[in-house]
Amino acid sequence: xxxxxxxxxxxxxxxxxxxxxxxxxxxxxxxxxxxxxxxxxxxxxxxxxxxxxxxxxxxxxxxxxxxxxxxxxxxxxxxxxxxxxxxxxxxxxxxxxxxxxxxxxxxxxxxxxxxxxxxxxxxxxxxxxxxxxxxxxxxxxxxxxxxxxxxxxxxxxxxxxxxxxxxxxxxxxxxxxxxxxxxxxxxxxxxxxxxxxxxxxxxxxxxxxxxxxxxxxxxxxxxxxxxxxxxxxxxxxxxxxxxxxxxxxxxxxxxxxxxxxxxxxxxxxxx
Amino acid sequence: xxxxxxxxxxxxxxxxxxxxxxxxxxxxxxxxxxxxxxxxxxxxxxxxxxxxxxxxxxxxxxxxxxxxxxxxxxxxxxxxxxxxxxxxxxxxxxxxxxxxxxxxxxxxxxxxxxxxxxxxxxxxxxxxxxxxxxxxxxxxxxxxxxxxxxxxxxxxxxxxxxxxxxxxxxxxxxxxxxxxxxxxxxxxxxxxxxxxxxxxxxxxxxxxxxxxxxxxxxxxxxxxxxxxxxxxxxxxxxxxxxxxxxxxxxxxxxxxxxxxxxxxxxxxxxx
Numbered sequence: 001x002x003x004x005x006x007x008x009x010x011x012x013x014x015x016x017x018x019x020x021x022x023x024x025x026x027x028x029x030x031x032x033x034x035x036x037x038x039x040x041x042x043x044x045x046x047x048x049x050x051x052x053x054x055x056x057x058x059x060x061x062x063x064x065x066x067x068x069x070x071x072x073x074x075x076x077x078x079x080x081x082x083x084x085x086x087x088x089x090x091x092x093x094x095x096x097x098x099x100x101x102x103x104x105x106x107x108x109x110x111x112x113x114x115x116x117x118x119x120x121x122x123x124x125x126x127x128x129x130x131x132x133x134x135x136x137x138x139x140x141x142x143x144x145x146x147x148x149x150x151x152x153x154x155x156x157x158x159x160x161x162x163x164x165x166x167x168x169x170x171x172x173x174x175x176x177x178x179x180x181x182x183x184x185x186x187x188x189x190x191x192x193x194x195x196x197x198x199x200x201x202x203x204x205x206x207x208x209x210x211x212x213x214x215x216x217x218x219x220x221x222x223x224x225x226x227x228x229x230x231x232x233x234x235x236x237x238x239x240x241x242x243x244x245x246x247x248x249x250x251x252x253x254x255x256x257x258x259x260x261x262x263x264x265x266x267x268x269x270x271x
Numbered sequence: 272x273x274x275x276x277x278x279x280x281x282x283x284x285x286x287x288x289x290x291x292x293x294x295x296x297x298x299x300x301x302x303x304x305x306x307x308x309x310x311x312x313x314x315x316x317x318x319x320x321x322x323x324x325x326x327x328x329x330x331x332x333x334x335x336x337x338x339x340x341x342x343x344x345x346x347x348x349x350x351x352x353x354x355x356x357x358x359x360x361x362x363x364x365x366x367x368x369x370x371x372x373x374x375x376x377x378x379x380x381x382x383x384x385x386x387x388x389x390x391x392x393x394x395x396x397x398x399x400x401x402x403x404x405x406x407x408x409x410x411x412x413x414x415x416x417x418x419x420x421x422x423x424x425x426x427x428x429x430x431x432x433x434x435x436x437x438x439x440x441x442x443x444x445x446x447x448x449x450x451x452x453x454x455x456x457x458x459x460x461x462x463x464x465x466x467x468x469x470x471x472x473x474x475x476x477x478x479x480x481x482x483x484x485x486x487x488x489x490x491x492x493x494x495x496x497x498x499x500x501x502x503x504x505x506x507x508x509x510x511x512x513x514x515x516x517x518x519x520x521x522x523x524x525x526x527x528x529x530x531x532x533x534x535x536x537x538x539x540x541x542x
Contacts, residue, residue, distance in 0.1 A: 011287075021415070142291070143293075146406070147363045
């Protein structure tokens with residue numbers, strides 16, 4: 001599998017990199033099919049937003065060109081892009097004239113059970129809560145210990161994903177997915193202004209349903225609202241859409257809006 | 272300056288390291304004088320606590336031996352130790368049989384102005400707040416974007432450190448220091464069970480004052496209590512103790528307990 005650092009084939013980077021030292025950077029995980037990166041412009045837009053928030057001066061045109069070339073070499077699989085602030089001296093202060101580093105890693109598409117998409121998945125109720133930090137909410141930065149701890153809570157194959165709440169008990173997302181629910185024909189997804197990762201597939205699905213005139217709302221969602229929902233599903237930019245069929249003792253049926261959006265997501269990833 | 276990876280001289284590491292991918296690891300920054308690492312056992316104790324919290328299976332005896340050998344090679348300076356969970360595949364799930372990685376980097380002692388210790392420092396009032404995450408509070412993990420953002424708030428030389436509050440407005444720490452205050456002869460320092468880094472010098476000073484019968488208390492501290500304090504000082508394991516003389520319009524005198532603890536810290540770092 002290919003591995004590039006700053007556009008050159010390389011599997012190593014300097015121990016002085018601030019991505020290692022402080023998680024001082026961002027990443028994107030991009031599905032690649034037939035040499036084409038899916039949802040490229042949305043990935044670049046989120047990356048650009050993250051760089052603006054973290055004050056990382058990245059040339060997105062260079063990143064776009066590299067992602068296209070890397071995807072051609074990869075063919076089919078997953079391209080993971082990490083952007084860091086580059087090397088640093090000791091100390092938190094960002095270098096005045098920074099030189100961001102670009103790391104690209106290829107891997108095979110994950111082999112999820114076909115039943116996840118067809119029949120739906122069971123959610124693990126994670127005890128790890130997401131801290132509320134508006135300065136970092138929404139962007140896909142490299143400070144991911146909360147996700148590591150949450151994902152370490154279960155090892156069984158029965159649970160395909162975990163449900164994460166924030167410190168106040170609001171429903172936020174899966175460990176590696178965004179979460180949607182349908183209530184009385186309205187599509188709802190949690191507000192991510194305090195914590196959570198605003199996924200590229202989430203953004204794309206929100207844009208598609210708005211274009212189709214389906215009512216949708218981004219807002220705070222409690223556990224009660226989740227349990228009372230007519231449909232619940234997860235999404236991300238690798239697997240598309242997975243219906244959720246259960247959480248602890250609670251069960252949901254796979255509904256029509258979930259299936260409709262699943263087809264849309266599938267088309268986006270395969271095209 | 273020496274740089275070791277897993278005990279071998281090396282300045283590079285795999286792009287698959289989970290320290291880079293997720294900030295999945297811990298670090299220690301250790302003053303080294305005459306080939307001897309200062310406060311070694313306290314650094315190892317905090318590292319061990321962090322590994323236990325993050326479920327990283329690290330052999331501390333190996334780390335101790337490496338730190339001693341590295342310090343002999345370094346002579347005088349700063350030894351930065353980074354421990355990561357090691358390489359990983361894509362995905363947050365920690366590998367079942369992990370192989371933690373040890374990275375050691377040497378650097379010169381930071382050249383802080385002598386006036387910081389003698390006359391005291393001025394604090395910058397950071398707008399960046401610390402999120403409350405009890406699962407990660409106290410340990411020195413690699414998820415440090417809050418500190419990066421806070422330290423980026425000022426570039427002038429007038430402010431030697433920044434004051435960080437938590438999301439609820441409690442006084443917690445400096446960006447790279449712990450904070451103490453003295454009120455009516457009692458030494459106070461913020462409780463760090465919700466956020467903040469429990470510094471090695473903080474722990475050592477608390478132990479020393481308790482041994483000397485000086486009253487001290489670890490508790491929640493508001494901004495009002497800080498402003499009303501008789502003395503305020505900062506500490507860390509590189510510079511020892513810096514008195515704080517001002518924050519915005521507020522000023523403090525350098526007091527006797529600050530000077531007493533400064534001497535103790537100085538002895539700990541020079542011995």
